[in-house]
Amino acid sequence: MSTTPETAAGPVGHTVDADTVRGWMDAPERLTVIDVRSPAEFETVHVHGSYNVPLPLLGEHAAQVAERIDHRTVLVCQSGVRATDAHRRLAAVGMGDLHVLDGGVPAFERAGGPVVRGRARWALERQVRLVAGSLVTAGVLGSLWKRPAIALAGAIGAGLTFSALTDTCAMGRLLAALPYNRAGAPVDPARTLDALGRPAARS
Incomplete structure (x- = not known):
């Protein structure tokens, strides 16, 4: 319906x-x-x-x-x-x-x-989840050794929150410009x- x-x-x-x-x-x-x-x-x-x-x-x-x-x-x-x-x-x-x-x-x-x-090929939304998840994971693991990694994880989290609030996706736009997504x-x-x-x- x-x-x-x-x-x-x-x-x-x-x-x-x-x-x-x-x-x-x-x-x-x-x-x-x-x-x-x-x-x-x-x-x-x-x-x-x-x-x-x-x-x-x-x-x-x-x-x-x-x-x-x-x-x-x-x-x-x-x-x-x-x-x-x-x-x-x-x-x-x-x-x-x-x-x-x-x-x-x-x-x-x-x-x-x-x-x-x-x-x-992977859909753009799936690529965004992969990249965002990988960056957050890397940030959390890296935080065991360096403070900048914590900032990275925080920045990604803030970016995802902003994306949800504004219904936009800067990361998606960046990924769309890659050769992989322009290969059709x-x-x-x-x-x-x-x-x-x-x-x-x-x-």
Whole structure:
């Protein structure tokens, strides 16, 4: 079920569940699914028919994206955090009929939605947990010998707290820039925008 109240016209609010999205895919109305994860994550597994517009690219070209889409759009990531950020950016430039897939691609796949699989890579959120956990562990173990290690553990803890409070992730942005996460099909801004459609004519 959707995580938000529903009316006869559909879910109210911007979060929708995987079953709702599957129903929209079978409906005659036009639907665009935008995946805001990194190219490597997209290559690993993505919703069939979705477009890869990584969050940094979408943030830079939010107005152009909004110009090209005048129908229902679902934003997708791994868990919903980045898609929610994308929703905020697109809504800020006036784009409407925007929805975030609750639970991301994993939830869609669990619901039996069609996905495309490629080369397996770790999701960005999993990489963040690995790096953060490793740094904290190293800091705690190092504290047995040196005070700076305690400061390191404290800094990581403070960073994770700030990330939760602001719903952002600086470490995730840094990891997304690594070659490992950019190793999927390269994303060309002009080609990506063209794939979404031409800007609507202004009267």
